[in-house]
Amino acid sequence: MRASSIVALSVCLAAGFLLSILSCALYGNWWPLLVVFTYALAPAPNAIFGQYVSSDPLADVSSSVADFGRFLTAVLVVSGFGLPVVLAHAGIIAPTAMAMSIVGGILVYGTIIAYSALFRERTDF
Template structure:
């Protein structure tokens, strides 16, 4: 089980990512990129649903896990695509897009780290590589 120190570290990095998103919006006075918060909330949902319905199956044996990974990937790519499209259509500035993309990277890596640290089973075991 992960310690309180790792939980505090994850909260710190999530706050840094959200701060980068807020700076990308506030510095350029354009709040359309705040819709990315919806993608932040939706990204863990497919994995939580798959974990609920396939407790007894291995992740490699279940087509539900494949669907979960596919949907999660679509959500994450959409979160990176929205600022790109907004910058391409000149709705937001390019520097705002760069700040938002950096914030996206930090937040999604934090969500990934949370799932790796706080799951009961180790899906990404490095012991099988040796």
């Protein structure tokens, strides 16, 4: 099951990056490529600040550092979807390039979420 999951996730990730790059190349405007940087940076705050989360599920303590990491991740994800919309509204990119960039973002972010959900270590008591 793991090998087929990895293959499916890699195909989805490649399709997402392909759509993002094609949204730039087909219309001769490379501004949508800025969205690819948000794809790469979005998991970083959770990876960096995730170590400050309490491992005890019954603890009612929330770390402000971990919350700040979640906030930065949310800012990057929202800007990954909002930037193509703003660029299309301003007339900098074509609306079809915006759609391709957003669909590519959905594929990339969906792959990241599916990967973390599929390969999360389960601890049994």
